Amino acid sequence: MPKRTVLDPQGQTIQHALSGLGYAAVKDVRQGKFFVLNLDGWSRDEAQKQLDRISKEVLTNPVIEEYRFEIVE
């Protein structure tokens, strides 16, 4: 997800398109990505640690994006 302080031109384009289609109630749109990872072989604690690393080092650009993750069993 782009940080609040970072412009999101894709989101703006979508908001503009929706407004043109009559959806004036949509005041703002931000676009982000998500990933569903299937894990096998990590304990919950280990998954927590590794996912934090993967998020920071592989899946996001921490300069302009923020992330969060959830572990579901």
Add this chain to the structure above:
Amino acid sequence: MPKRTVLDPQGQTIQHALSGLGYAAVKDVRQGKFFVLNLDGWSRDEAQKQLDRISKEVLTNPVIEEYRFEIVE
């Protein structure tokens, strides 16, 4: 989110990259998009109806993607 039956080459590429980085516990990756919409002027019921239309007609390609949404107040 691409439907289960649809190939997700981006997800596969990420899974492959993670595997190469030593994260062998990550067995599968699927990538999707999400949107955060700021709404103003719709009741919850109306938002539910309109968001379903927006999701189906604007934000996703229902042939290859599935969607869900959540309304948070």
